Amino acid sequence: MTEAKNLAVQSSKVRMTPSEAFVETLRAQGVKDTFGIVGSAYMDAHDLFPLAGIRFVSVAHEQNAAHMADGYSRVTGKHGVCIAQNGPGATNFVTAIAAAYWAHSPVVCITPESGSLTMGLGGFQETEQMPIFSKITKWQVHVNAPSRMAELTSRAFDIAMQERGPVQLNIPRDYFYGDIEVEIPKPIRIEGSAGGPESLDAAAALLAKAKFPVILSGGGVVMANGIKECVALAEYLSAPVVNSYLHNDSFPTSHALACGPLGYMGSKAAMRLINKADVVLALGSRLGPFGTLPQYSFDYWPKDARIIQIDNNPRVLGLVKKISLGICGDAKLAAAGLLARLKAKVRLAPDKARIAAIGKEKKAWAEELAKWPSPNEETRIGPRQALAALARAKPKNAIVSTDIGNVSSVSNSYLHFDQAPSFLAAMAFGNCGYAYPAAIGAKVGCPDRPAIAYVGDGAWGMSLAEVMTCVRENIPAIAVVFNNGQWGAEKKNQVDYFDNRFLGTNLKNPNFADVAKAMGAQGMTVGRVDDIEDALRSAVRSNKPTVINLVLTQELGDPFRRDAFKPPRRLLPRYKKYSAKNV
Numbered sequence: 001m002t003e004a005k006n007l008a009v010q011s012s013k014v015r016m017t018p019s020e021a022f023v024e025t026l027r028a029q030g031v032k033d034t035f036g037i038v039g040s041a042y043m044d045a046h047d048l049f050p051l052a053g054i055r056f057v058s059v060a061h062e063q064n065a066a067h068m069a070d071g072y073s074r075v076t077g078k079h080g081v082c083i084a085q086n087g088p089g090a091t092n093f094v095t096a097i098a099a100a101y102w103a104h105s106p107v108v109c110i111t112p113e114s115g116s117l118t119m120g121l122g123g124f125q126e127t128e129q130m131p132i133f134s135k136i137t138k139w140q141v142h143v144n145a146p147s148r149m150a151e152l153t154s155r156a157f158d159i160a161m162q163e164r165g166p167v168q169l170n171i172p173r174d175y176f177y178g179d180i181e182v183e184i185p186k187p188i189r190i191e192g193s194a195g196g197p198e199s200l201d202a203a204a205a206l207l208a209k210a211k212f213p214v215i216l217s218g219g220g221v222v223m224a225n226g227i228k229e230c231v232a233l234a235e236y237l238s239a240p241v242v243n244s245y246l247h248n249d250s251f252p253t254s255h256a257l258a259c260g261p262l263g264y265m266g267s268k269a270a271m272r273l274i275n276k277a278d279v280v281l282a283l284g285s286r287l288g289p290f291g292t293l294p295q296y297s298f299d300y301w302p303k304d305a306r307i308i309q310i311d312n313n314p315r316v317l318g319l320v321k322k323i324s325l326g327i328c329g330d331a332k333l334a335a336a337g338l339l340a341r342l343k344a345k346v347r348l349a350p351d352k353a354r355i356a357a358i359g360k361e362k363k364a365w366a367e368e369l370a371k372w373p374s375p376n377e378e379t380r381i382g383p384r385q386a387l388a389a390l391a392r393a394k395p396k397n398a399i400v401s402t403d404i405g406n407v408s409s410v411s412n413s414y415l416h417f418d419q420a421p422s423f424l425a426a427m428a429f430g431n432c433g434y435a436y437p438a439a440i441g442a443k444v445g446c447p448d449r450p451a452i453a454y455v456g457d458g459a460w461g462m463s464l465a466e467v468m469t470c471v472r473e474n475i476p477a478i479a480v481v482f483n484n485g486q487w488g489a490e491k492k493n494q495v496d497y498f499d500n501r502f503l504g505t506n507l508k509n510p511n512f513a514d515v516a517k518a519m520g521a522q523g524m525t526v527g528r529v530d531d532i533e534d535a536l537r538s539a540v541r542s543n544k545p546t547v548i549n550l551v552l553t554q555e556l557g558d559p560f561r562r563d564a565f566k567p568p569r570r571l572l573p574r575y576k577k578y579s580a581k582n583v
Contacts, residue, residue: 013183018146019045019176023052024184025153031081033444035065039085041112041173057473060465062089064437066096070105071441075421079157083110087125095431097166098136102428106160109168116172129170138165146175154185162190194337195329203308203325204341210279213237217251218244220284222420226332233339238351240358242270245291249423253416263291265412269365271300282309284331286316288428310334369413379527380553383407387414389532395540398450399442403435405456406488410557433462436479443477450540452478457509458487470545471520478539481512484552492556497565516547527551
């Protein structure tokens with residue numbers, strides 16, 4: 001009798017409903033904020049969110065909810081959570097979950113499903129939700145019994161963090177109801193490692209003998225909170241540091257060894273310096289193909305350099321670029337481990353000649369960028385002048401998100417950061433409509449930091465409805481809309497390859513500031529470069545949702561995808577009139 005009593009005392013199972021088990025598991029995982037649109041499929045659990053201390057940010061479109069969860073997770077280092085109605089609500093998540101996959105964001109995508117007893121009957125809002133996400137998630141789980149609600153929910157959250165990417169949690173809508181006895185699992189966090197000691201020894205030996213080592217600092221450095229360790233390693237080696245594409249915050253710009261980003265419209269200084277390398281240390285980077293393509297007519301990737309690649313995903317080692325050495329490890333721990341080995345192996349003094357060469361290249365690029373022609377018109381601003389002015393006015397602690405598109409992508413040359421995480425982009429997925437909802441999520445996650453989105457006028461049409469979300473939810477995110485009346489990236493292709501036949505690329509826009517005001521936000525229209533800095537600073541000071549309608553000229557940057565184009569050929573007689581100038 002005593003033994004049975006003791007067992008009862010030791011048991012931590014509690015009787016509750018599956019909805020309560022679901023919400024209690026979210027609490028145990030530290031969830032404070034969620035993004036989505038309310039739906040009947042999960043309303044029983046949703047009703048408990050306020051009592052559990054979980055904020056539900058109600059959005060205008062589910063795609064934007066998942067982008068918000070992405071932005072939130074990237075600036076906080078925590079889970080981003082999105083949830084919506086079964087069927088169309090879940091399918092609207094797809095684009096944003098794909099973006100989160102390529103950004104390595106631990107987003108938990110919760111997809112309530114049609115009832116377990118009616119699946120397959122073609123009922124209302126029914127579709128098979130697991131296959132849709134199968135290629136864009138790190139893991140998927142279907143809750144196959146109400147009694148497993150807490151167990152499988154907890155595992156989904158654990159794997160999102162462990163494997164650094166989105167996870168789908170699929171729950172039949174009738175499984176939120178009932179009466180179960182359950183123990184709420186504690187989160188499982190796995191300690192990372194620096195990598196294999198033999199590999200680290202070999203990498204240190206290569207770096208110690210290098211005549212011109214270059215460090216490529218990638219997103220893994222930011223995710224591992226390893227910038228301090230990367231700086232220390234670079235200083236010991238006197239190595240120039242370049243940022244991988246769209247990770248401009250992976251090394252402090254103000255540092256003497258910082259050379260700027262690679263990739264489209266990046267830093268010529270970074271490209272010239274990595275081209276000289278005999279050893280490249282790719283730290284926390286998968287070396288994605290688009291981020292290492294030729295730029296400014298310069299095929300800068302060093303052909304004969306020894307490449308050391310460090311990433312915590314063994315599948316990406318040597319996948320894109322041929323490497324001399326691959327190390328599966330945490331970027332922060334690996335950098336610290338390499339520095340310790342180098343100090344034990346060789347005493348290196350600052351290489352004054354190399355540091356001077358770095359400074360010379362940076363100065364030359366800064367002067368070239370400052371003089372880059374980008375003329376204003378009477379009421380329109382040259383895009384490069386606009387980007388330079390925005391950079392001058394950007395608060396030091398600001399988070400900036402950029403959309404895909406011509407002007408937004410040219411901003412790669414102008415965005416500088418001294419702290420991380422501070423820079424958000426849709427990464428390799430490159431979808432429109434990312435920047436504004438990502439900035440909203442970032443603002444929810446870091447309310448004490450300004451969150452600014454750079455958005456082209458085409459992409460703005462996909463996310464402007466979320467201005468209403470910011471007003472309703474009191475989220476003072478800022479959108480800078482590059483209003484030039486065109487889909488610029490594709491229009492540049494039509495200029496270069498299709499004899500200026502502008503099909504579908506010209507836009508006729510309203511005044512986006514007026515639209516913002518109609519939604520209850522603050523709106524500003526700026527058509528003079530001298531007014532840009534005051535406008536952005538005023539928007540930040542106001543602490544209100546703000547849209548800056550920035551009226552630009554139709555100047556276009558370099559083509560975005562020159563690597564993917566061939567001159568068109570026309571063979572049928574009816575299309576021959578198009579071929580004379582293009583074949």
